[in-house]
Amino acid sequence: MSAQREMKEKNLWHTPVTIIITVIGVIAIVALVTVAVLQNKPLHQKYKYGIVLDAGSSHTALYIYEWPAEKDNNTGRVEQTHSCKVKGPGISSYASDPVKAGESLSECMQEAQLKVPKDRHQETPLYLGATAGMRLLNIENSSASDRVFQAVGEALQKSPFSFQGARILSGQEEGAFGWVTVNYLDDRLSQGLETTGALDLGGASTQISFISDSFDGSESPANSVTFRLYGNDYNLYTHSFLCYGKDQVLRLVLAHLTQSGLGNVADPCFHSGYMETKNYSVLYDSPCVSDRKPSGAPATFTHSGRGDFLQCQEMVKKVFNFTNCKYSQCSFNGVFQPLVQGPFGAFSAYYFVMNFLNLTDTSIPLEVVKEKLTRYCATPWNEIQQQHPKVKVKYLAEYCFSGTYILTLLTEGYNFTSESYSDIKFIKKIKGSDAGWTLGYMLNLTNMIPAEAPDTPLLPHAGYVSFVTVIALLLFVLFIVSLRPLWPSCSKQPQIV
Ligand SMILES: Nc1ccn([C@@H]2O[C@H](COP(=O)(O)OP(=O)(O)O)[C@@H](O)[C@H]2O)c(=O)n1
Numbered sequence: 001m002s003a004q005r006e007m008k009e010k011n012l013w014h015t016p017v018t019i020i021i022t023v024i025g026v027i028a029i030v031a032l033v034t035v036a037v038l039q040n041k042p043l044h045q046k047y048k049y050g051i052v053l054d055a056g057s058s059h060t061a062l063y064i065y066e067w068p069a070e071k072d073n074n075t076g077r078v079e080q081t082h083s084c085k086v087k088g089p090g091i092s093s094y095a096s097d098p099v100k101a102g103e104s105l106s107e108c109m110q111e112a113q114l115k116v117p118k119d120r121h122q123e124t125p126l127y128l129g130a131t132a133g134m135r136l137l138n139i140e141n142s143s144a145s146d147r148v149f150q151a152v153g154e155a156l157q158k159s160p161f162s163f164q165g166a167r168i169l170s171g172q173e174e175g176a177f178g179w180v181t182v183n184y185l186d187d188r189l190s191q192g193l194e195t196t197g198a199l200d201l202g203g204a205s206t207q208i209s210f211i212s213d214s215f216d217g218s219e220s221p222a223n224s225v226t227f228r229l230y231g232n233d234y235n236l237y238t239h240s241f242l243c244y245g246k247d248q249v250l251r252l253v254l255a256h257l258t259q260s261g262l263g264n265v266a267d268p269c270f271h272s273g274y275m276e277t278k279n280y281s282v283l284y285d286s287p288c289v290s291d292r293k294p295s296g297a298p299a300t301f302t303h304s305g306r307g308d309f310l311q312c313q314e315m316v317k318k319v320f321n322f323t324n325c326k327y328s329q330c331s332f333n334g335v336f337q338p339l340v341q342g343p344f345g346a347f348s349a350y351y352f353v354m355n356f357l358n359l360t361d362t363s364i365p366l367e368v369v370k371e372k373l374t375r376y377c378a379t380p381w382n383e384i385q386q387q388h389p390k391v392k393v394k395y396l397a398e399y400c401f402s403g404t405y406i407l408t409l410l411t412e413g414y415n416f417t418s419e420s421y422s423d424i425k426f427i428k429k430i431k432g433s434d435a436g437w438t439l440g441y442m443l444n445l446t447n448m449i450p451a452e453a454p455d456t457p458l459l460p461h462a463g464y465v466s467f468v469t470v471i472a473l474l475l476f477v478l479f480i481v482s483l484r485p486l487w488p489s490c491s492k493q494p495q496i497v
C-alpha cells in the first residue's frame, strides 16, 4: 500500500499538472522578458532638425542642428550637423537693394533642403537672427532695415521649412545665448558644473558674458540675465559693446588718425610698405564714426603702414574711455563689469585672428605673446604677402591691427591680467558644433533646455532588461524549488520487503 502511494507520489512529477505548470512558467518568463525588451527598447532612432541663420555684420551663416526625436530635452544631445557660409556680405550691406539680401540666402537654403530629410522639412523650424550690422542699419535708417527684413522674410517663407521669423537680437541676447551654447556643449548646464565665460568678437560688436560670485544683478540690472536651467539658477553678467567689433574699431582708429593727417595717414597697425588709397566717405559710412568726419576732408586719403605694435596699441587704447565710472568697477565707456572670473571660451573673430597669428596657446606668457605680435607687426608688407599668398589681401593687411585690438580689449578693456589671460581658451568648435549664439538661441526658442532637471530612469535600458531577466529566472527557480516535495529524488524510494 505504502509502496503504491510512494510510486504514485513519484509519478506526480510527471503528471500533466506539473508539466502544465512548468510550461506556463516558461511561457510567462519568455513573455515577461519579451514585453520588457520591446516596451523599453529605444525606438528606431529618428531625428528632428532646426535651422538658424546667423546674419552677422560681415556675412551670414546657416547652421543645421539635429537631435534624437524621442528625447527633446535630454542633456547635451543637440548637435550641429552642417553649416553653410552665404556668399557675399552681411544682409545689412544690401540696404539699397534689399531683394538681393533675400536672394543671397538661396544657395545655402538649397543645401539645407538636401541635408534635412524631406519628410522632416515641414516641421523643421527656421530662424534668422541678425546682430550688430542690422543694429547699426536700424539706428542709421530704420526703414531701410525694415525693407531688408521684409525681403529676407519673403525669401525664407518660400522655403519648405517652418519659418519662425527674422529679427534683430539685442546685444544682451547675443551675449547670453553665446554663453548658453558653450556651456550646453560642454555639458556644464545639465551637470551643474562650474560654467565657462563667453567672449564673442564680431565685426561690429563684441560680447562678454560670465558668472561672477560678486554679481547679483543689483548694481547694474541692465547687465544681468537670469536663467533657471536643469534645476539650477544662474545670474549671468553680460554686456555687448556696439561699435567694438573689430571692423568698426578699425574705422574708429583710422578716424582718429585722419584727424591729424588729412591726406596721408601713417598707420602703426599696418605693415610698413603697405599703401592703399581709401575713400573718406566709405570710412565714415557708419554710425560708429559718422560724427567724427573732419570738415573739409578731401575725397580720398593715402593709408600707409608703419608696423609698430606699441604705437598701434596706444592708438587702440584711445577708443576706450576709462573715465566716468559710476559703479564700483567698470570695463570701459562707463560700463559696469565685475572682475573676470573662471575659465573663458573666446570664439568667432577672437579665434580666427589668434589662430592665423599662431597665438591660440594661452599658456604662453602674455609678455611673450606681445613680443611675437610685435615681430609680426614689424614684418614688412611684401614679406607678409609672400608668406601668405592665398589669403585675401584685405584680410591679410588687418591681422596686425586685429591681434593688437584683441590683446588690448582683453587686458585694458576687460581687465584680464597676465595671470587670468591663461584662463582664456580660443575656440572655434566644441564637439563638432560652432561656438556662437545660434545654438543657444535655438535651444531657447524650442524650449529644449528644461528649467528643472529631467527625471532620469533608474537604470539604462540594457541594465533594465538584465534586471528583469534575472529576477524572472530567480522567481522561476524559487517556484521550482517550492515544488521540491514533488521531486522524485526527494520522495522516499519504495522499499521492497
Ligand atoms: N574666417 C573668418 C570669418 C570671419 N572673420 C571675422 O569675424 C567677424 C565676424 O563678425 P560678424 O559678421 O559675426 O559680425 P557681428 O554682427 O557679430 O558684429 C568679422 O570681423 C569677420 O571679418 C574672420 O576674421 N575670419
Ligand SMILES: [Ca+2]
Residues within 6 Å of the ligand: 056, 057, 131, 201, 202, 203, 348
Ligand atoms: Ca557674430
